Amino acid sequence: MTTIDAERLEVFAASLLEELGAPADTAAKVAVSLVDADRTGHTSHGVLRIPTYGEMIADGVLVPDAEPAVEQSAGGTAVVDGGNAFGQLVGRRAVDILVERASEDGIAGVGIRNATHLGRIGEWAEQVADQKLCFLSFVHTSGGGLVVAPAGSTTRRFSTNPITAAVPTFDQLPFSLVLDMATSQVAHGKLDAAEADGKALPAEWAVTPEGEPLTDPSEMGSFREGDEWGAIRPLGGTTAGHKGTGLAVMAELFAGLLGGGPVAGQRDPQSWFNNGAFFIAIDPARFGDRDRMADQVQAFVEHFRAADSHPSVAAGDAAGSSPLLPGEAEYQTAQERAEDGIPLPERVVTQLTELADQYDIKHPFTDE
Template identity: 30%
Template sequence: MTDSTEPKKFYVTAGNARTFIRAVLTGNGVPQENATIVADCVVAADLRGVDTHGINRIPSYMARIRQGVLNATGSPELHQITRVVAQVDGHNTFGFLSAHLGMSSAVSMAQTYGIGMVSVKHSNHFGMSAWIVQQALDAGMMCLVFTNSSAALPVWGGREKLMGVSPIACGAPAGRTKPFILDMAPSVAARGKIYKAKRRGEKIPVDWALDAEGRPTDDPAAALEGVMLPMGGPKGSALSIMMDVFSGVLSGSAFAGHVTNPYDPSRPADVGHFFVAIKPDLFMDLEEFKERMDYLYQRVVRSERMAGVNRMFFPGEIEQLTQEERTRSGIPYVQAEIEELNKEAELVGAEEIVVSHC
């Protein structure tokens, strides 16, 4: 039974969502080819249930274009360093474009040489990391996906924002079972969940963040004025520093707390990324690798359950099941989200987003 206090949901098909995003992007000067890539990546997040990194990010991206701190018309540029190493200069375009080019290059090198590594500089937020992992999986590759982000976490023992809530992601293909897809932030919760709660007028769990005075809070607005909390204490803090080393220090992008917040219109974000693609059959036959992955999957999901647990899931499996469901039923949004998106359409004379049913 549905809770009467739960906001009414409006459903949009993935196709209609992509069409809407492309229209808003091209209306803001983004070339059609680039708009298609961004739309595909954004909708992939909503389909997987990662609503914090989906279509609701479009207004903030468009605001940065209007404020002149995100390059709408440009494209990233690839520089080959060695046969298995390349760098992408994002030229302050969408992070989706830089990441797509970076992983494409890493996959291409790996197909020839077994491994490919790409560093990305001068980029922007690229949404959900899992779509980049899926790009590698679709090419039959294993992968690592790192990025840094604007300061939101204290280092362990501190109280100032210094490290980003920077996700670590990786993946490996399988045979008959679900592939392995890990996409996680080093914080107790992703910062996007706090923005989502604020947008929807909801509270957050008190163990997610501290307010500006260093006190636990369930108010998302107060949390955004304070700091996120790292998962596992010093372990989460160390992971966030690792992301900064590989994504910021190595690439030549901003690091050590100097990545610009995506909601700060004062200057470009200067985000850095790091991608590795690996052929899974480097040390054994591909079919043997897939059989071993299938065996690992079965061992995980069939392992003995703790009290109260009805089903075990492989990393990324819940999101894959959500994608299957939302592909059938549509992506749910609340009224305030639909209204905010339609404001963006109105600004460029595009059609409003098509709601399938509610």
């Protein structure tokens, strides 16, 4: 691992994005979001993505100087067409509208289409919860980049279709409660991160075409290389995969019907992914007293923290060793990395260094 200060990484990431065609202001905003993902422990959605964005730009599926536009707007609803801009711009635009409308009307919904890659959805959830609003979202990939099989199958029919929810804690905690989860056993980016770290995959994460556990992430290939490598399992795996399948179906249709983009089955599944989504925000103050809600949060947190951490009960392959509230791991990681810097896998450092050399940009990974 190579460790780097967040501010230096942001400057470097913005420089690379500008070379890929992004205007300076856009590059800076995207870099902030990418480094925020690295800071909170989500390497899969951090600067690791920049080479992929470069490929998307080269293939014409990401337009680096595009800006999102509001296509429909009425009352507490709106539809944002990303215009194939950087998804980090689209997410910001959607959140701005969502917060404004929910603050005015008590509840708001924003459909999103053509957003390329929205990045870490937890970032948008946190921004809404910071305004003392509740948040819920459904995200899909508009029929492209399918990597997840339904329960009982090895045929890819979904993306990882994340569902995200957030609740403000009314100053009872230094972070909002944010659940940001794939409806598959694991997000696809976690497989990239495992390969970058040289780690094997847990047997319950993915499956070969023959139905056997797929544990070598280097065998997975690209989501655009046909059906040779198998699929990621739905959330619940071999025990309760029907539940993850059901959640994936709902995320697919909420995002597609309300965002307006195509759903799986309406376009070439080997094409690039293009996020669509439906974001919801609710002002809890319209439903009761904030002081009462703060007391409720405090009581629940105390109740939750009273649970024991039993050494013989596993929390899961992607979880820590003790019970944590949703969003707590990200908060703890961000605090640590503010002091110690952001660790990057060597494969990511190599890819970014090669991209920097291609554009004759000085990289920050050595002091030379």
